[in-house]
Amino acid sequence: MEGLSAAFAAQRLQLAAKAALAAGLAFLIAPLMPGxxxxxxxxxxxxxxxxxxxxxxxxxxxxxxxxxxxxxxxxLAVILVNIADPSPLTVALFMGIGVLLGGLPGIGSGSDWIPTAALLVLLVGGSNADDFSFGYLVQMGAGVxxxxxxxxxxxxxxxxxxxxxxxxxxxxxxGRQLTDMGAALEEEWPPEHEEWSRRSDELASAARTVRHLVKEADASRRANPRRKLHPRDIDRDYRNLRELERVTFHIQDMTDVLSDVIWESDVPYTVPLQDNGPLAGAITATGExxxxxxxxxxxxxxxxxQAARTAVEACMASTATRELDEGAVPASESILLSLHRILRAVHPPSASGAPPRGEPLEGGD
Structure with missing residues (x-):
């Protein structure tokens, strides 16, 4: 994620530079405001x-x-000044009303400004509340x-x-998570490499981050004159995101099942030894x-x-013909079901007619 961190840093620098420019311009025109x-x-x-x-x-x-x-x-402040002298009781009452009004739908980030503006008018405006209120609102409007x-x-x-x-x-x-799990199935148990078993929460967090970034990309296109110069199919990004979220869920489930089978002694299911090879091939092919x-x-x-589908089908055929010890509950079928659902989610465009994935980036920051 180092590339994303660098992108965020660049965006922050750009935002800071634009904020500095806007503040300077606003202060430049401020003396030109009327009255x-x-x-x-x-x-x-x-x-x-x-x-x-x-x-x-x-x-x-x-x-x-x-x-x-x-x-x-x-x-609020004007009403207070006109009906009573500011006092601890009246100020407290109107501040409470301001906070309540901040809960109105659609007010959003303006909710904090209701009590703040009222208090500033009372404390800074004083006996000149009308002029201060006018100047405050006009200058803020100009700055906005x-x-x-x-x-x-x-x-x-x-x-x-x-x-x-x-x-x-x-x-x-x-994909790396699947190939690591496939490699673990081919190692002597318990496997030496177990980093993959601790990535479930990390994958869920990554999926949430991706959803946030796709939503940010969508929002950044609105009212943006540059969107015509840098077209991108955001609907396709949302489709890909939903697919990857489903894949993440299934891989998390596979991770939990396989981790329990390898390191937990009290689980009621197992992966039969004869399933290891075919299952490893199916998981690795899906990861690739x-x-x-x-x-x-x-x-x-x-x-x-097609290679992944063939490997999954071969593993299904292998598990269908194996003999199990009495009372054994294999976990292989659960893993295969997850693999089957992953393949359905990531069906490539040439096979399904879906819009193409992985197109070269078409611009944007």
Whole structure:
């Protein structure tokens, strides 16, 4: 995941540079605001920072939510000033009302600004609450507008490469997990290599990370003028993600079953010795198939798929004809069922007519 870490670092640097630019521009235009608003220039860069998000649609949403929260908070403060003098009791009451209003649907990140804005108007505005409220809202609005404009015009971020890379890395990790399990079946038991037995939670975490990145890539395309220059089939990414999530579930189950068989003495099932060879071949062939999906050759993927399918069918035939000790409960069938479901999930495009996987990246950050 080192490549993804580097990508995140680059995105953070880009966001920081754009935030600095937006804050500087907002402070530059702040004195040009009308009337009393010009007396409160420091709120313009604050508005620019509030609106700065790692995708354009998020900037628009976050900026408008903040302004909505500010407006509600200022309204609360104006009501308080007009009906009573600020006191510990009235301030506490209105802060509580502000927090309650923050739970309204759609307010999002603006919820924190409702009590904050109300308190600032009371404490900073004082006897000049009307001018302060006007200046505060106008300058924040100007800053939000600048932040959104900078994020839209200055290299608006597309997070397509990170999503595509994460899908490939998850495929490779799942394939490696299967080939490691296949190798363990061919070693003398208990196997010397047992790292694979501790990866179940790691695989689940990786799948969650990939889902997050695909969703981020999808969000980064909205309201982004660069999406036309860097087209990508996000629907295909979601399909691949759902397939890999199913594969992850089945591989986790196989990992748990095989780990129990090898290292736990009190489980009621086992893998018969005569199943080891055919089962290892089926697991390894399926792992090699998963690891091939970053290749651009559909024929190679089809060949590997057919090889994995043949290995699974051969193992099924072998287990159907073996003789078992009385009372033995084989776990081989459970593993084979998982392999069969994995093959259904990753059926290559040339065999199923599905949209192609593993296409070269078409751009994005």
């Amino acid at each position: 009393a608003a010009a007396n409160y220039p420091y709120y313009a860069p604050l508005g620019a920072l509030v609106a700065m998000y790692h995708n354009v649609a998020g900037s628009v949403r976050q900026g408008f939510q903040a302004l909505a929260g500010l407006s509600m908070g200022i309204g 507008a600048v932040g959104i404009a900078v994020n839209f015009l200055v290299f608006p971020p597309l997070h397509l490469k990170a999503a595509a890379a994460s899908l490939d890395e998850l495929r490779l990790a799942l 198939l998963l690891r091939s999906f970053s290749d651009e050759d559909p024929q190679q993927q089809e060949d590997l798929y």
